Amino acid sequence: MKGNLRWKIPIILLVLIISLLYFLPSFSGVKDSPLSKIMPDRQVNLGLDLQGGIHLVLGVEVDRALERSLSQMGQDIRDEARLSDILVLRPRVENSRLVFTLLQKEQQPELDQLLSRTFTTMRVVSRQSQEDGRITYTLDFVQEFKDNLKDMTLEQAVKTIRNRIDQFGVAEPDIRRQQEDRIQVQLPGLDDPQRAIAIIGQTAHLEFKLVDEDADIDRAVQGVIPPGSRLYHQEITLPDGSTISEPIVLRAETAMTGEYITNAHTAFDQYGQPYVAISFDSRGSRIFERVTGENIRKRLAIVLDGNVYSTPVIQERISGGRASITGRFTVDEAHDLAVVLRAGSLPAPVFVMEERTVGPSLGQESIERGVRSALIGGALVIIFMIFYYGFAGVVANTVLAFNILLIMAGLAGFGATLTLPGIAGIILTIGIAVDANVLIFERIREELRRGLSPRAAIEEGYNRATLTILDANVTTIIAAVILYQFGTGPIRGFAVTLTLGVLASMFTAIFVSRVIFDIWISRRKPGMVLSI
Amino acid sequence: MGFQIVKPNTDYDFVGKRRIAYLISVSLILLGLISLAVKGGPRLGIDFAGGVIIQVKFQEEVELSRLTAVMGETELPGLVVQRFGDRSDYEFLLRTSAENMTPSEVREITDNKLTEHFSQDFFIIQRLEMVGPRVGADLRESALHALFFAVLFIAIYISGRFEKKWFVAAFMAAGLAGGVYLLKLISIPLAFLIFAAMIITLVLCWYLRLNFALGAVVALIHDVLITVGIFSLLNKEFDLTIIAALLTILGYSLNDTIIVFDRIRENLRGRISSSLSRTINISINQTLGRTIVTSGTTLLVVLSLLFLGGGIIHDFAFALTVGIIVGTYSSIYVASPILLNFRPVIEEEEEEEPAPARKKRRPAYQNR
Numbered sequence: 001m002k003g004n005l006r007w008k009i010p011i012i013l014l015v016l017i018i019s020l021l022y023f024l025p026s027f028s029g030v031k032d033s034p035l036s037k038i039m040p041d042r043q044v045n046l047g048l049d050l051q052g053g054i055h056l057v058l059g060v061e062v063d064r065a066l067e068r069s070l071s072q073m074g075q076d077i078r079d080e081a082r083l084s085d086i087l088v089l090r091p092r093v094e095n096s097r098l099v100f101t102l103l104q105k106e107q108q109p110e111l112d113q114l115l116s117r118t119f120t121t122m123r124v125v126s127r128q129s130q131e132d133g134r135i136t137y138t139l140d141f142v143q144e145f146k147d148n149l150k151d152m153t154l155e156q157a158v159k160t161i162r163n164r165i166d167q168f169g170v171a172e173p174d175i176r177r178q179q180e181d182r183i184q185v186q187l188p189g190l191d192d193p194q195r196a197i198a199i200i201g202q203t204a205h206l207e208f209k210l211v212d213e214d215a216d217i218d219r220a221v222q223g224v225i226p227p228g229s230r231l232y233h234q235e236i237t238l239p240d241g242s243t244i245s246e247p248i249v250l251r252a253e254t255a256m257t258g259e260y261i262t263n264a265h266t267a268f269d270q271y272g273q274p275y276v277a278i279s280f281d282s283r284g285s286r287i288f289e290r291v292t293g294e295n296i297r298k299r300l301a302i303v304l305d306g307n308v309y310s311t312p313v314i315q316e317r318i319s320g321g322r323a324s325i326t327g328r329f330t331v332d333e334a335h336d337l338a339v340v341l342r343a344g345s346l347p348a349p350v351f352v353m354e355e356r357t358v359g360p361s362l363g364q365e366s367i368e369r370g371v372r373s374a375l376i377g378g379a380l381v382i383i384f385m386i387f388y389y390g391f392a393g394v395v396a397n398t399v400l401a402f403n404i405l406l407i408m409a410g411l412a413g414f415g416a417t418l419t420l421p422g423i424a425g426i427i428l429t430i431g432i433a434v435d436a437n438v439l440i441f442e443r444i445r446e447e448l449r450r451g452l453s454p455r456a457a458i459e460e461g462y463n464r465a466t467l468t469i470l471d472a473n474v475t476t477i478i479a480a481v482i483l484y485q486f487g488t489g490p491i492r493g494f495a496v497t498l499t500l501g502v503l504a505s506m507f508t509a510i511f512v513s514r515v516i517f518d519i520w521i522s523r524r525k526p527g528m529v530l531s532i
Numbered sequence: 533m534g535f536q537i538v539k540p541n542t543d544y545d546f547v548g549k550r551r552i553a554y555l556i557s558v559s560l561i562l563l564g565l566i567s568l569a570v571k572g573g574p575r576l577g578i579d580f581a582g583g584v585i586i587q588v589k590f591q592e593e594v595e596l597s598r599l600t601a602v603m604g605e606t607e608l609p610g611l612v613v614q615r616f617g618d619r620s621d622y623e624f625l626l627r628t629s630a631e632n633m634t635p636s637e638v639r640e641i642t643d644n645k646l647t648e649h650f651s652q653d654f655f656i657i658q659r660l661e662m663v664g665p666r667v668g669a670d671l672r673e674s675a676l677h678a679l680f681f682a683v684l685f686i687a688i689y690i691s692g693r694f695e696k697k698w699f700v701a702a703f704m705a706a707g708l709a710g711g712v713y714l715l716k717l718i719s720i721p722l723a724f725l726i727f728a729a730m731i732i733t734l735v736l737c738w739y740l741r742l743n744f745a746l747g748a749v750v751a752l753i754h755d756v757l758i759t760v761g762i763f764s765l766l767n768k769e770f771d772l773t774i775i776a777a778l779l780t781i782l783g784y785s786l787n788d789t790i791i792v793f794d795r796i797r798e799n800l801r802g803r804i805s806s807s808l809s810r811t812i813n814i815s816i817n818q819t820l821g822r823t824i825v826t827s828g829t830t831l832l833v834v835l836s837l838l839f840l841g842g843g844i845i846h847d848f849a850f851a852l853t854v855g856i857i858v859g860t861y862s863s864i865y866v867a868s869p870i871l872l873n874f875r876p877v878i879e880e881e882e883e884e885e886p887a888p889a890r891k892k893r894r895p896a897y898q899n900r
């Protein structure tokens with residue numbers, strides 16, 4: 001038996017030291033001390049429910065990106081065809097398909113050749129001959145390109161959201177693609193969740209469109225809109241502070257988009273009113289110069305996500321690639337808009353599919369309550385075990401403390417996250433971990449009653465109970481593994497701590513407690529009674 | 533030797549009381565099922581049903597009726613206001629179905645309305661959770677999948693484990709998987725699939741004479757049904773954490789059952805009595821000390837979680853409390869007596885024996 005102890009005790013000490021090394025850095029006091037240099041630089045991560053923060057699942061409307069690409073493709077086809085003297089009319093998107101009309105059916109072979117040569121990502125779904133000699137074309141992207149586009153859209157969306165969050169300034173954000181068209185965003189520790197969500201969720205599709213000065217607003221509101229124009233609404237703040245939504249007719253064709261923006265920042269006009277100053281890259285500057293040069297004395301509307309922000313009159317050709325977006329902004333709003341424009345627009349609109357926001361105060365409260373119930377529950381168990389099993393109870397309590405240390409070290413070592421259900425898992429483990437010792441102790445008691453010596457009784461008790469303990473714990477692990485597989489964040493935390501707890505209890509309750517008993521036996525004087 | 537709750541020679545007749553126990557169990561289950569039927573199924577939390585919940589904490593006591601009236605002005609669809617956690621926490625939970633509204637809008641409406649009636653620093657929105665319909669449907673499905681796989685794996689494990697018939701267990705797994713696959717072909721809802729899986733498991737256990745497994749599975753179903761029934765009776769909501777609690781209860785109850793069963797097998801091998809019911813009774817009594825101590829310590833910690841853990845974890849702790857009590861009861865009064873009705877066969881254990889010159893290969897168990 002002594003020979004056994006010679007290698008068992010060092011193993012236990014080694015495990016103890018390693019787990020201390022992993023666990024201690026999680027205490028802020030230890031982290032800053034010189035000790036931290038020799039310790040692994042890992043801490044127990046707290047879940048969003050404990051440290052407060054936002055969990056978001058965003059759905060990306062990839063179909064909208066697809067439609068936008070189709071619409072763009074329609075313009076390109078028309079322009080390209082015009083170069084070959086082919087007249088293509090009214091390219092438009094209907095039911096996620098590109099539809100346009102070829103004016104003269106004699107040009108069909110030429111157009112078909114152009115399409116198959118230049119527009120390889122498109123396929124012709126149908127050609128319908130009209131009575132007046134026109135042909136209506138229906139086109140769609142080839143499937144491979146569609147999948148590719150969806151993929152790119154999601155990648156781009158993730159990148160844009162990450163950019164925005166970085167600019168907004170959040171420590172350790174976690175942004176990742178999920179199944180289908182979903183993006184999961186986790187932002188720990190935020191005071192103003194609403195603002196963060198507004199920044200993440202804004203499409204920020206910036207367009208410059210010319211105002212259709214000839215259109216009759218009253219008729220437009222009734223639905224009579226000149227071809228090539230579209231009805232929009234502009235929020236106007238009245239002197240008394242209230243806002244009204246004013247209709248305005250803009251040219252449907254976008255003069256320029258925000259894709260050329262290189263920088264955006266908040267500035268203030270002479271009245272102290274904040275606005276967003278933007279600058280374009282060289283290509284954007286050239287386009288902007290052309291647009292402004294060709295439309296002097298006309299109004300240019302700045303449209304963000306379909307809402308008209310302002311409609312300044314173009315006074316002169318603007319070179320140098322600078323523009324400003326004015327409107328009734330608060331300073332925060334102007335700042336956030338600048339962030340969003342800098343980070344780029346989302347390739348498609350997103351919508352919130354799931355949101356879970358926990359304020360920092362509630363997170364702190366949850367930790368305190370969790371810890372308090374663990375301490376009180378644990379204390380009750382410890383007192384009971386000492387009362388009920390005497391010396392053996394002390395052994396059980398010692399290995400219980402070791403067990404919890406192992407769980408915490410495991411959490412830190414594997415980089416797992418501690419959540420509120422995770423704390424519950426640890427608390428439950430306290431109950432389950434003593435069970436292993438209870439089983440062994442009850443067995444030892446039985447053997448003692450049968451008249452065995454303490455040494456033989458301990459031997460018998462451990463031998464007979466061990467297999468049962470292993471078996472019984474397998475079922476808990478099955479449940480925990482399934483939970484981990486199908487659960488979400490907080491539940492996974494529960495599955496992790498429960499599994500760690502059960503695994504650790506096999507080591508502490510069976511192996512470590514046995515060693516303690518063996519030490520007791522080796523030092524026991526003849527006639528000493530086992531307190532169990 | 534220290535203090536003992538159960539005296540060494542306790543010989544309480546558990547098996548004899550089994551008919552009373554069955555009666556209690558069946559009526560509890562029926563009560564729960566009736567409640568479920570009357571209420572049209574379990575009451576689903578936003579995880580599964582979708583919607584928005586907002587947790588608000590006030591500085592001082594606010595009457596529930598007043599808050600309900602105040603929030604009623606917002607005309608949020610399907611608004612329910614309830615107290616959350618302890619009364620002394622001054623916390624409330626607002627729930628709305630909030631169709632066609634973003635969570636930010638709901639937060640703003642709530643914030644504005646509360647600011648209108650209370651001062652700005654008098655309340656704080658501590659938590660907002662929104663689950664959209666698609667995510668709700670997904671979570672529902674993954675919860676049901678979790679339950680389904682739990683039943684499947686546990687059935688396989690216990691049939692292999694108790695009967696040392698891994699081949700039969702594999703056969704059973706194949707039978708179960710096949711049966712479920714056939715049912716899936718006719719696309720029945722997942723909830724029924726789980727129910728069907730349980731029935732198939734029971735029938736297979738019975739048909740393959742996996743009696744210990746049968747007893748364990750019956751006890752499991754018993755525990756889960758009673759817990760679900762009590763939740764329905766008390767009008768508590770089902771969300772993801774409750775599913776986690778149910779799975780934990782499955783594990784715990786089985787744990788308990790395994791320990792009693794192990795002792796029964798040991799005693800059957802040791803020929804402790806010629807009567808099966810007597811053997812079972814002795815085994816239950818021998819493990820009674822452990823059963824009570826473990827349930828007691830686990831209950832201690834779970835109760836401290838229930839009373840001190842706060843509102844968020846409250847229902848989870850409640851489910852565990854019910855599950856532990858019911859699980860302990862079922863391993864004594866349900867799982868073991870079931871063995872009596874379907875006498876276990878323990879052939880392989882007999883082969884292990886040094887084959888004494890005994891004529892009867894199998895002891896004739898007397899069913900009392």
